[in-house]
Amino acid sequence: MKISGNSFCPCGSQKKYKNCCRKFHFGEEPQNALELMKSRYSAFASTVSEYIMKTTHRENPDFTHDTQSWKKSIHDFFDHSEFRKLEILDFIDGEDLAYVTFKANIFQGAIDVSFIEKSKFLKVNNLWLYHSGEFIE
Numbered sequence: 001m002k003i004s005g006n007s008f009c010p011c012g013s014q015k016k017y018k019n020c021c022r023k024f025h026f027g028e029e030p031q032n033a034l035e036l037m038k039s040r041y042s043a044f045a046s047t048v049s050e051y052i053m054k055t056t057h058r059e060n061p062d063f064t065h066d067t068q069s070w071k072k073s074i075h076d077f078f079d080h081s082e083f084r085k086l087e088i089l090d091f092i093d094g095e096d097l098a099y100v101t102f103k104a105n106i107f108q109g110a111i112d113v114s115f116i117e118k119s120k121f122l123k124v125n126n127l128w129l130y131h132s133g134e135f136i137e
């Protein structure tokens, strides 16, 4: 779903999207892994697949140079999912390795497909990238 600049940012900051994650979606670089995590969630919620692809580490299993099919699979997920809320549970910062544990509240129709994930982020050439994640029961 597309969101307007005046809507609340999907990341849960209570700020308007135009004053929050949108700047990252349009080229500004997150200063830490937590900002990256939140802006990636917002990108999922507001259908900015380019940003998801750009901030994924090449070692991630989803990474492919076939951006057309990757984009399609991201959109398939977007189109059937409603991103209701992001809750940050833990943030372990580091020089070039960081972890964020979060709960993503996501519904597909009436079905709750929410999950808790511990995500690993790596800093490569001064840019934070999403490396991988493990689900936490």
Ligand SMILES: [Zn+2]
Residues within 6 Å of the ligand: 009, 010, 011, 012, 013, 017, 020, 021, 022, 038, 039, 042
């Ligand atoms: Zn935001």
